[in-house]
Amino acid sequence: MRSPEPRPVAVLVDAYTTGNHLPPAFAKLGVDVVHVQSSPELMTSMRLPDLTAYRAVVPYGTPAETAARLAEFAPICVVAGQEPGVPLADELSELLALPGNGTAQSVARRDKYEMIEALRRAGVRCAEQFKSDDAEELVAWAEHRGSYPVVVKPMSSAASDGVAICNGPEEVRKAAEAVLGTVNIFHERNDEVLIQSFLQGEEYMVDFVSYGGERHACGIWQYHKRLKGTHRIYDRDSITPPDSGPGPAIIAYMHEALDALGIQYGPTHAEVIVTPEGPTLVEVGARLSGGLLPDFHDICLGGNQADVTALAYARPQEFLDRYAGGTYRKLTHATWILAATDLDGMVESIDADVVAEIEALPTVHTFVPKLAPGKRIRPTVDLYTATFAVHLCDASAEAVERDYARIQELKDRVYRLRDDAGAAA
Incomplete structure (x- = not known):
């Protein structure tokens, strides 16, 4: 009797928080998962990965060492499960000659300053900005620009961590000093601070899955926030139809932005503000949405980003046939x-x-x-x-x-x- 064919393997890097939805999504398609972490120790500031869901856990090592260990599993893909894993996932997919976004623009997919500069070079609408390790230089930029409010934020974080909306020089100084020298939620030191022009308009959460540059819009949700001091506080969000209102313009803009950042594969989660000039990127992460709840999204949108991501990597042709060029549906309030x-x-x-x-x-x-x-x-x-x-x-x-x-x-x-x-x- 012939032994059964081994199950294919997907590699997940730093599958924290909503990255925990990827193992069951791949399992439904008959794909096992192997976990890799980009840091020597697990990052306890986020919900930890359930390591019992994995065929194997590869210990931390250099990218070359890790790629050599992973080669034994003959993986079909490497996917970032959370923000810190994006650069390593890019490098491992490149070393293993697997479908991925490559390393050429990895920095622009994590560093918020480089992200916006990549859009600017590509002629895609974006904010004005400046970065520095000196609070007084940030104040001077804001004063020379002569228009408030401005936004002060860490170079690389998430969930509005350290983000402040400032209406004058003293608020800029205070916000910058509050970030400089601290450690963000990904255990990275904030040696520089980013200051940007304030984008006036309604803010939206925009989720996609890409494969070979072909994309599916998984959802657009409008954020409803309120200003509390220098912080915009999350209150709730609501579904934006893909085919009316700002939906079509947001989708068209995100194709341009993702192309500018070299994101041709995998899930993305973006914040976009619809300004009087049109949709403008706040930031984008090359990973699942932090708000993903698969069964809830199935009810509301007719599908979810984790399942679509797994399908794209496990059965690319099925993804291209069923999802590429399409959008979610608004099925309920x-x-x-x-x-x-x-x-x-x-x-x-x-x-x-x-x-x-x-x-x-x-x-x-x-x-x-x-x-x-x-x-x-x-x-x-x-x-x-x-x-x-x-x-x-x-x-x-x-x-x-x-x-x-x-x-x-x-x-x-x-x-x-x-x-x-x-x-x-």
């Missing part, structure tokens, strides 16, 4: 809430009755707490300091709005805090 707070203290417990009331709301699909007893709750300044996430969907827009309003009333009752004496408050 939906929103993703990221709860903000002004609370500051230690979490004593989660109020089960309040959680039960939220989960019982008719439009609620998923409730995800982000804090556990013993953890610190802080006033929200970015995605990572949101206190919980809730996904809502329904055929009725009014029902979604009703339940959204009720969740806003309940949001600060989810966590019971300790008082100064250590008793529950």
